[in-house]
Amino acid sequence: MKRPGGFDRGAGDEAQWERARRPVGDGARVPPEPESAGGVPSDPIRLIGWGRGAGRAGAETDAADRDRTADPATPAEPAPDEGRGAGGADCGGTADLATAPLVRLARPRNPIRAAKRDVKRARRSVRDREKREQRRFTAHLRRTRRNWLIVVGAVLGLAVFVAVGVLSPATAVREVRVVGASAVDAEDLRAALARFEGVPLVLVSDEEVHRALEPFPLIQRYAIERIPPHTLLLRIEEREAVIAVAQGERFALRDAAGVLVDTVKKLPSGVPVARGGAIDPGGPAFDAAARVIRDLPRDIRKKLAEVTASSSYDVAFVLKNGTKVGWGDASETQRKAVVLRAMLKSVKSASLIDVSAPDAPVFTQ
Incomplete structure (x- = not known):
């Protein structure tokens, strides 16, 4: 039983394969290659072209297979377009290899295009880096500007507050x-x-x-x-009056600095009348007597009746009970006051108490 054309390779096909293995001279065409069963070309390059153009060239391929099967003795001449793929590309010469997709992928890398791509990539990287740096610098600039605005705002607010406090009638x-x-x-x-x-x-x-x-x-x-x-x-x-200077029926009250405080007819309590050199407000005797009276405790001041002094070293007092007190200079006033208070409590009828030397007080009855 005879097989349909295209399934079995006939004698003509064997001869055609033998011719295809012979070397081809310059300018000669490569004989057509046999196709596999079902009309599918066995050559990889023709297989690529056949996949795209099998629909158009199906009729011509079937007719050529029937002719080769019918007359095996007659060598088949290649058709003008035979040897091309179904898409019409000539696969017989070396120039046709450039049009095949697989060969195109295997071509060496174009250095010019690669260099251009590298340049573009480098430029893009530089632009990205510049953008990042610009964003960072802009953020720092914004922070600096914000800090300055805060400081200036605080200063202006303080200035306005001070101006309102100084010039506003609200604080008058x-x-x-x-x-x-x-x-x-x-x-x-x-x-x-x-x-x-x-x-x-x-x-x-x-x-x-x-x-x-x-x-x-x-x-x-x-x-x-x-x-x-x-x-x-x-x-x-x-000012507190410490000494009274008699002026007729009145008394001039003076403080420790000699400033006239008041003029009265009746002496206030604790203000003794000055005698001797103590009546001169500008003299050393007055200054020493006034300092002593100013520094005395209140309870002792109330017991004073008169104060006398001829210099700054011999201040003396007369108490209201008639007892005379020798004081000396204006030093150690507080210590002398303590000794005098103790002597007044222990000696009831003394006519003279000398505390000018507080470590060795003397009294006379």
């Missing part, structure tokens, strides 16, 4: 308070400081306050306190 003086006034009239002090009403607290000058208080000699020292939002507080310490 509306109340003047006086603390520590007894011999000095507090109303007179408030009237003297009334010039500062309406002035911002921070603009109240200490020099202006000092000039306003100069007419009050009884103020020994003072302090100004500014209490927001509207209060100006004046704390004063008045």
Whole structure:
């Protein structure tokens, strides 16, 4: 039983394969190669072309196979297009290898294209690195700018706050308070400081306050306190009279600095009358006697009636009970006061007590 054409290779096909194995000269064509069963070419290059063009060249391939099978003795001449793939590409010469996909993949790498790709890749890498660096620098710049804005904003806010506190009438003086006034009239002090009403607290000058208080000699020292939002507080310490100087029927009361405190008809308690050199406010005897009286405890000061001194080294007192006290200079006043207090308690009828040497006190009855 005869097989259909294309399944068995005939004698003509064997001859054709023999001719294909012979060398081909220059300009000669490669004889057509046999195809495998089913019309599928066995050559890999023709197999690639056959896969794409088998639909178009199916009829021509079947006819050629039938002719070769019918007459095996007659050598088959290759058709003009035989040896090409179904897509029409000539697979017989070496120039046709460049058109095959598998051969195209096996071609050596083009150095120019590779260099261009490397250059593009390098440029892209440089651009990416520059972008990252620019983003980092921009972020640092933003942080620096933000910090500067915060600092400038804080300074401006503080300046505005200070300006509001200094220039705004919200902190102007509306109340003047006086603390520590007894011999000095507090109303007179408030009237003297009334010039500062309406002035911002921070603009109240200490020099202006000092000039306003100069007419009050009884103020020994003072302090100004500014209490927001509207209060100006004046704390004063008045001069204390320590010695009385007789002036006819009246007495001039002076403090330890010799400043006239007041003139009275009746002596206050604890202010002895000066005798001898102690009546001169500018003399050394007055200064020594005044310092001693100023530093004495209150209980002893209340017992003093007179103070005498011819120099700064022989201060003496006369107590209200008639006892004379020899004091000496103005040193060790507190220690002498302790000794005198003890002597007054132990010796009831002494006419003279000398504490000028507190380590060895002397008394006379």
